[in-house]
Amino acid sequence: MTSERKEILIAFCFLLPNFIGFLIFTFFPVIASLVLSFLKWEIFTPPQFVGLQNFINLLGFSIKNGHFIPNDPKFWYYLYNTLFLMLIIPLQVFGSLLAALALNQKIKGVVFFRTLFFLPTITQGAAIAIIWYSLLNPNPSVGLVNKFIVNFGNFLNLPLEGPNWLGSIMWAKPALMIVMLWTFVGGYNMLLYLAALQNIPRELYEAADVDGANGWQKFWSVTWPMITPTTFFIAVMSIIGGFQGGFLLAYMMTGGGPAGSTTTIQFYIFNNLYQYQHVGYASSIAWVLFMMVFVVTLVYWKFGGKKVTYY
Numbered sequence: 001m002t003s004e005r006k007e008i009l010i011a012f013c014f015l016l017p018n019f020i021g022f023l024i025f026t027f028f029p030v031i032a033s034l035v036l037s038f039l040k041w042e043i044f045t046p047p048q049f050v051g052l053q054n055f056i057n058l059l060g061f062s063i064k065n066g067h068f069i070p071n072d073p074k075f076w077y078y079l080y081n082t083l084f085l086m087l088i089i090p091l092q093v094f095g096s097l098l099a100a101l102a103l104n105q106k107i108k109g110v111v112f113f114r115t116l117f118f119l120p121t122i123t124q125g126a127a128i129a130i131i132w133y134s135l136l137n138p139n140p141s142v143g144l145v146n147k148f149i150v151n152f153g154n155f156l157n158l159p160l161e162g163p164n165w166l167g168s169i170m171w172a173k174p175a176l177m178i179v180m181l182w183t184f185v186g187g188y189n190m191l192l193y194l195a196a197l198q199n200i201p202r203e204l205y206e207a208a209d210v211d212g213a214n215g216w217q218k219f220w221s222v223t224w225p226m227i228t229p230t231t232f233f234i235a236v237m238s239i240i241g242g243f244q245g246g247f248l249l250a251y252m253m254t255g256g257g258p259a260g261s262t263t264t265i266q267f268y269i270f271n272n273l274y275q276y277q278h279v280g281y282a283s284s285i286a287w288v289l290f291m292m293v294f295v296v297t298l299v300y301w302k303f304g305g306k307k308v309t310y311y
Contacts, residue, residue, distance in 0.1 A: 036283040043277040054284035074260070075268065075285070081173065082264045086242035088177040093234055095185035097227075100193030114194075117186030125183075129252035132179045136165040136253075166254050169261045176249050176262055189234050196230040197223070228308045235304065236297060243293045265289050 037054055041047035058075055061068045070076050103114050120128060137143030140150045146162025153160025165175040200223065208218045246264035250256055256263035256271070263271075265285065272282035 033283045033286055036280050037287050039280040041279040043279060047280070050280070054281050055288070057281070058284055058288060075265075077260065078263050078265055078268045081260075081262060082243060082246060082266075084173055085177060085180070085246050085264065086239070088180050089235075089238045089242055091181055092184045093189065093231065093238060095181060096187070096189035096234070097193050097231075099186055099190045100197055103190070104194055104197045117190060119186075120183050121187035125248045126252055128179070128183060129249050132182075132249075133166070133253045136175055138162065138164040138167065167258055169258055172254055172258060172262045176246065176253065179249055179253075180245075189238070192230050192234060193227065196227040200226045232304060232308045236300060239296060239300060240293055243289060243296070 036047075038049060038051055039047045040050045040054070057071050060071045062071060063069070099117055103110060103117065107113075134142065135144050136146075138146060140147040140162065143162065143165075145165070149160050149162040163171045165171050204222045204226070205218060208222055213221065244266055246262070247266040247270060250262040250264060250267055251270075254262045256267050266289075269282050269285050269289070272278045272285060
C-alpha cells in the first residue's frame with residue numbers, strides 16, 4: 001500500500017464515526033419522515049399510502065357558501081402565531097449588537113459581565129421558563145413584574161395593575177417575546193458580534209479620528225460596514241430558528257394557550273405526533289415547514305446578500 005493510499009485510509013477511519021452518526025441520526029430520519037408524509041398512520045393502525053392527501057388536507061382550501069375555507073384552519077392560525085413571534089428577531093439582533101458594543105469596551109471586570117450576559121444561553125431552557133412563569137404571575141404578591149407595575153402606579157398615584165400575562169390572548173404572545181428577547185440578546189449572536197468587532201483593524205478608527213469623525217460617524221462608516229457579513233449570517237440563522245422555535249417556552253409556560261394563541265408550527269407538529277398520533281400528518285407539516293424555511297432563506301440570501309460589504 002502506497003503512503004498516499006495509507007493516508008486516505010487513515011483519514012477515512014477518522015471520518016467514518018461521524019459519517020455513521022450522520023446517516024443514523026440525520027439522513028435516514030429525514031428520508032423516513034419524507035416517506036411517512038405520504039402515509040396515513042396513527043401508530044396503532046397499519047400505515048396506508050395516501051399520496052399527497054396529507055398535504056392537500058394541510059394546505060388545501062374548500063369552497064363553502066362562496067367562501068374559501070382552509071381544510072386545516074389551525075395550521076394557518078399557528079403559522080400566524082409563529083410569524084408574530086418572529087417579529088422580535090430585529091430587536092434580538094439589535095440588542096445583541098448593543099450588548100457586544102458595550103462589552104467590547106476596555107473596562108474593569110468586562111470578562112465577568114460577558115459571562116453574566118451569556119449565562120442564560122447555557123442555562124436549561126426549562127429552568128428559564130419556570131423562572132419567568134413565576135415572574136409573570138398575574139398575582140402581584142407572587143409575580144415580580146406585576147408587583148413592579150403596581151408599585152410604580154402607587155408612586156405616580158395611579159391605579160395601575162399588571163395584565164394576566166400568560167392567561168390572556170392579548171398578552172400571551174408578547175410575554176413569550178419578552179422572554180425570547182431576554183434569552184437571546186446575550187447569547188451566541190452577541191459572541192459573534194463581539195468577535196467581529198474585535199477583528200476590525202484599529203487603523204480604520206485611527207484614520208477616522210484623523211478625519212475628525214465623531215462616535216456615530218465612526219460606527220456608521222467603519223463599524224457597521226465591517227460587521228455586515230456577521231449581521232447577514234445572524235439574520236439568516238435567526239429566521240431559520242424563528243420558524244422552528246417557540247416550542248419550549250410555550251410548552252412550559254402556556255401549554256400552547258390560551259385558545260391556541262401561543263401554539264407554533266413546531267408545537268403543532270409535536271401535538272400531531274405525540275398527542276393525536278397522526279404520524280404521517282405530522283411529517284407532512286414538518287416538510288411544509290422545511291420548504292417555508294428554504295424559500296424564505298433563499299429569498300433573503302438573494303436580496304439581503306446585496307447589502308453585505310465584503311473586504
